[in-house]
Amino acid sequence: MTESASGSGLVVGGLCKTYRNGVRALDGVDLRVLPGMYGLLGPNGAGKSTLMRTLATLQSPDSGTISLDGVDVLADPDYQRARLGYLPQQIGSYPGVTARGLLDRFVWLKGHTDRGFRRREVERLLDRVNLADAAEQTVSTYSGGMLRRFGIALALIGSPRLLIVDEPTAGLDPVERNRFHHVLSDVAVDAIVLLSTHIVEDIENLCARLAIIDKGRIVAEGTTADLIASCRGRLWEKVVPRGEELPEALHIGARPTGTRVVVESATRPGDDFEPHDPTLEDVYYLALAATGSKEAA
Numbered sequence: 001m002t003e004s005a006s007g008s009g010l011v012v013g014g015l016c017k018t019y020r021n022g023v024r025a026l027d028g029v030d031l032r033v034l035p036g037m038y039g040l041l042g043p044n045g046a047g048k049s050t051l052m053r054t055l056a057t058l059q060s061p062d063s064g065t066i067s068l069d070g071v072d073v074l075a076d077p078d079y080q081r082a083r084l085g086y087l088p089q090q091i092g093s094y095p096g097v098t099a100r101g102l103l104d105r106f107v108w109l110k111g112h113t114d115r116g117f118r119r120r121e122v123e124r125l126l127d128r129v130n131l132a133d134a135a136e137q138t139v140s141t142y143s144g145g146m147l148r149r150f151g152i153a154l155a156l157i158g159s160p161r162l163l164i165v166d167e168p169t170a171g172l173d174p175v176e177r178n179r180f181h182h183v184l185s186d187v188a189v190d191a192i193v194l195l196s197t198h199i200v201e202d203i204e205n206l207c208a209r210l211a212i213i214d215k216g217r218i219v220a221e222g223t224t225a226d227l228i229a230s231c232r233g234r235l236w237e238k239v240v241p242r243g244e245e246l247p248e249a250l251h252i253g254a255r256p257t258g259t260r261v262v263v264e265s266a267t268r269p270g271d272d273f274e275p276h277d278p279t280l281e282d283v284y285y286l287a288l289a290a291t292g293s294k295e296a297a
């Protein structure tokens, strides 16, 4: 159980998982996640939730290794569980209970019988997720955004070293999404936060580092800035007037006068093409195109 600098953070090696129906959901995943906010980006069915449930020790991989701060998590799952906060893709509903009451119950479930401690912990958590003003409201009447923030409060009980959040912003309006992002980036000051999403902007705004996962494999990994820089000079764009045939494109988008196409090419593909300034969205499409998942784009 020694913690070494080289083993610090969450380290995943060669993780594989094939479900009984034959779907290979994880196909040799390697990752190293240090404190801060780390993004896991991938299309539907890529394996994000499978990876997160496995890291949360809710299911076992077929093979591979997971360690947290140098400790073998598969051999000692309780080490991980004691340091983990996990917000699953769906959280349940609890009719008739106030947020304050429900939080108190969950803090108690973590083994805290001292009332004074529980009261302080509940207030700290409500404050952290900006729900202090709605603490006496029943959780079943919360909006989608409030419910997500409440889920984070539950996941933050006991100040976890590792926080895993699975597609937390789906269905949130821009104000709620922003609020949610603030809460997460506060937590990431001193914890490892692993966030999965298929929404590129979530990661662009929030995560210094990310991995793109597709068909159970990591197809790109690095800092947002490096990944974007690696696309520079390779992409070209033009607007094709409405009614004209579109060239084969990395991705297309509607514009007032026609369709903006972005193509990959080592040299300018035609006089009417301009250099395209890459974004994380381009990184995503390029990574998926390389694995033949372009239809997912």
Ligand SMILES: Nc1ncnc2c1ncn2[C@@H]1O[C@H](COP(=O)(O)OP(=O)(O)OP(=O)(O)O)[C@@H](O)[C@H]1O
Residues within 6 Å of the ligand: 019, 020, 021, 023, 024, 025, 042, 043, 044, 045, 046, 047, 048, 049, 050, 051, 198
């Ligand atoms: N319990 C299960 N039994 C069989 N197959 C499963 C199971 N859970 C997931 N899968 C399959 O494994 C693959 C990966 O699924 P997973 O839920 O991990 O993807 P995801 O990236 O979270 O997708 P989404 O963005 O839609 O949530 C999919 O093909 C899915 O159908």
Ligand SMILES: [Mg+2]
Residues within 6 Å of the ligand: 048, 049, 050, 089, 166, 167
């Ligand atoms: Mg999922």
